[in-house]
Amino acid sequence: MFLTIGSEGFRNIVTGTIDVGAPVVVFVGENGQGKTNILELVYLLCYGVSFRTRQNTVLITRGRSSCRIHGEFRTEEGYILPILVEIGPTSKEIFLNEKKIANRKELFSISPCIVFAHDDIQFVVGSPLLHRQFMNQILTLVDPLFLDSLRTYNRILTSRNEALKEAREDLLEVYDDQLADIAHQITVKRERMMDAFSSILRSTCEEFGFSGNVFDVSYRPSLRGDGKEELMRILRSERTQDLMVGFTRRGPHRDRLVFTMNGHPVPDYASTGEIRLLSLLLRVAQTTYVRESTGKTPILLFDDVLLELDPLKRRRVVEMIPHGRQSFFTFLPEEPILQVLGGGRSLVYHVVEGRIFPDETSQ
Ligand SMILES: Nc1ncnc2c1ncn2[C@@H]1O[C@H](COP(=O)(O)OP(=O)(O)OP(=O)(O)O)[C@@H](O)[C@H]1O
Known part of the structure; x- marks a missing residue:
């Protein structure tokens, strides 16, 4: 499970670190605010690549020359693993436990990650x-x-x-x-x-x-x-x-x-x-x-994919999500997010122009 994630110079996301140490983490925001960018950040920490592009330069905030993406991952055995991805115009370096790794395949053993994306249809x-x-x-x-x-x-x-x-x-x-x-x-x-x-x-x-x-x-x-x-x-x-x-x-x-x-x-x-x-x-x-x-139970990233289902089917899909691992969701403000929160600990954030604010009512 990721305990924290953060970035500097990554897409439109404002520099900072947030607590994500909960089984369910939800990002709510209008279109184009940066919700998918946050899921992309989590995926980058799992695989060292984006699920949207193979072009590293588009990951860097426009007008900057490099970016850093970082996270702390707690293994099933309870160890805390810091992961850092540094991307420059023509370079990418990945650090696991503060040691540079030679091949991004070394990241694969940490946690599989599956994205539920709009394009899956x-x-x-x-x-x-x-x-x-x-x-x-x-x-x-x-x-x-x-x-x-x-x-x-x-x-x-x-x-x-x-x-x-x-x-x-x-x-x-x-x-x-x-x-x-x-x-x-x-x-x-x-x-x-x-x-x-x-x-x-x-x-x-x-x-x-x-x-x-x-x-x-x-x-x-x-x-x-x-x-x-x-x-x-x-x-x-x-x-x-x-x-x-x-x-x-x-x-x-x-x-x-x-x-x-x-x-x-x-x-x-x-x-x-x-x-x-x-x-x-x-x-x-x-x-x-x-x-x-x-x-290993994969980390799941749900990018705005439940909207097209009727409420009953949406609830059933959510009930099928395996317990014991972490799921990240993005939602538009008017969507009924409570259906995914379940009984366990959950964190809800609002995303506005790349800034990430904790939801006051769910804390
Ligand atoms: N390299 C970059 N530098 C600055 N901003 C960027 C960069 N790449 C993407 N963006 C901006 O990030 C925003 C898109 O964020 P994202 O795709 O995460 O939106 P979203 O909140 O998931 O929206 P939707 O609900 O429409 O899917 C856009 O405004 C886009 O212009």
Whole structure:
């Protein structure tokens, strides 16, 4: 759990430190005041990157040349870990326990963190690129080696595509072999994860109060075969077509997911509210999957996502949030925030033009 968070020169947030040592922390404010920036700050402390941008310079307050983001994290064993992220125009340094770390992966073991964001509905109705992003996000949280496999795959894929454009059959022999090997590893990992994930999603739907399989998701690998050898045979047998188009037409870079509601494709049948609900249940299921796979309950960041649900569904989603860890919420002033406060300790802050004030009535 984070006990404090703070920043200097970060986006529109005014320099300072606030107490967040409670299971539920709420930020209330009008549009554009800095609520999402605060959630972004928490995410940066967990992963060393933003969930909104890969461009470090936009994180720095306009007109300044650097920023510092800091927090104190209390581990499950009770140790206090100071985390500091310093960002300059072309640099980023991360300090854990006052020691500079060489790789931001060292932060990953502290606490997983899951954002429930407005754009999450794109995982359901957006392009297959986002389906793959969804799977990759989950796998990276539970398997630190997955990101390396993905990078290797993309490197070999780029080389194979170049060889296809230049019709270098000698190189294609080598790349087919390498691509089949890594494609097999990625497909098997995605397949296993999605099997477990879809069964968790079904239980999540039941827990929510649905009877039967209201929402379901299934994995559709683009290159399916029994082992690496078969994938290689497929790549070779389809090489002529790949040479004609000049790129690799099949592989994990073309995988997709199919979302259904009562057996029908979600994008064609579901209402906006149902799509929003599914995107929230996907994140709840992701939280359960990460907890079951790593033994750690993620910190949850809810960025204004409950508004589109009717009050009953909103309450049910909130009741499903796992206890024992920390959740951060953002709300517009008129939203009924009391529904998320529950019985435990909670902190409510108002955000006005980047300034963060404690709510007098909830202290
Ligand atoms: N680098 C920066 N320097 C200064 N201000 C910035 C910077 N980046 C973003 N901002 C400002 O931060 C504000 C946006 O804050 P944020 O996205 O957190 O809003 P919000 O309170 O979550 O609003 P909404 O309810 O509309 O989502 C905007 O006014 C934006 O111009």
